[in-house]
Amino acid sequence: MKILIVENEIYLAQSIASKLSHFGFVCEMIPSVGEAMQMEAADIILLSANIPGQDFYPLIEKFKDSIVILMIPYVNEEMVMRPLKAGISDYIVKPFMIDELICKIEHYTAFRQLQKEIAFYRDYFCNSLLMPTYSINTKISFPLIIKSVSQKVIDMCVVNYAIHKKLAINFISLYKNHHYKEIFKSVSKTQLTYIIGFETLRKEEKEECVKALKNIPVIFACLGGDLHDFKNVFEINVKEMTHGFQEDVLSVDEYIKTMILKFEDKYPDTELSKRLGMSRKSLWEKRKKYGITKKK
Known part of the structure; x- marks a missing residue:
């Protein structure tokens, strides 16, 4: 995972990069917002809020799909609320413990991954051609x-x-x-x-x-x-x-499972396995895989 550290205080940037490297992160240090704007991509941006005379809002916009953590010297409305509204993920007050930063990185990494998974599954179900058809059209009582x-x-x-x-x-x-x-x-x-x-x-x-x-x-x-x-x-x-x-x-697994459930009462194992084109041992393994208990 690549981390871009945008910080003009070189010793602070080196210290952060050194500590993060022990956790397996690949860090690149950039002393100015202008140079950072030339970068193509990064998973995480650690952005200093107090680089003299530099507007960091275009950088926040450019990396809006990345995790941006703003490193600030103190907390006030201008330092926190406006950047949050602009799209940063979080902020951390300097000086900070590296464990605090790692916790924030892990939290937002997991959160972003969860967002991607939710978007994928929502896309999969909502855009399926069958999705509007398969709906419960009766009044429900549970279970x-x-x-x-x-x-x-x-x-x-x-x-x-x-x-x-x-x-x-x-x-x-x-x-x-x-x-x-x-x-x-x-x-x-x-x-x-x-x-x-x-x-x-x-x-x-x-x-x-x-x-x-x-x-x-x-x-x-x-x-x-x-x-x-x-x-x-x-x-x-x-x-x-x-x-x-x-x-x-149906998938092959769905088909075999359905056939076992549908015909296990009708045919003995020897006949059922033959009709499914498998050995009795394979039939037993399929039952075990699908969690199907043979009825006695």
């Missing part, structure tokens, strides 16, 4: 079970609902939890919780989950199995809901 042959379709449906209701999503995977009761500790009564892998539970376990989470904002994703005895089931028929497509294209 809600959404059933479909495609995990992607259920994901889109839940994200669409969360965006529409302006809710954050707490995500839980039953594929990773060793025991389904562990999810009860992670469910919030005020935040929307999205739980995938509902089909991996036995019927009595499903019933216990639904009962324990009554009236709590929880949505279960279910890729197969019999849900006739459950209320609050929203089933998405992919073929009916796609516009201009005959069917939804």
Whole structure:
């Protein structure tokens, strides 16, 4: 990660650069704003606010996509509020401890990464051709079970609902939890919780989950199995809901998982593995990977 230190006090700049290098940062020291304006890119800008006779606002504008931390001699409205409004990430008062600076760098680095991830996922779901189609069009009572042959379709449906209701999503995977009761500790009564892998539970376990989470904002994703005895089931028929497509294209993993769930009661393992073009050992490994417990 490259850090540009814009500081006319050379000994201070050298001291900061030396200490930051111990943390793995690559530092470049620039004594003036004019020279810094010639630089093409930097991940982080440490900008001194008291370089005599130099306007640092054009530099803030140029590096608006970088993390800019203003190094100031004291705090007042002009020194802090105007630069913050102009786009700096934060400020730090000189002299400062290097640990304080590292904490700010780590915080804003993580924050920027989170912003990029949020932008990516929002882009992915909102700009998908299927996104406007897959929406919950009924009145909801919780917990809600959404059933479909495609995990992607259920994901889109839940994200669409969360965006529409302006809710954050707490995500839980039953594929990773060793025991389904562990999810009860992670469910919030005020935040929307999205739980995938509902089909991996036995019927009595499903019933216990639904009962324990009554009236709590929880949505279960279910890729197969019999849900006739459950209320609050929203089933998405992919073929009916796609516009201009005959069917939804599943990934190989989604297809194999769906086939195992759909036909494991109909065929013995020898026949099912043969129809899927794999060995019985491979079928067992797939069940383990997807968290599917073989029904007895």
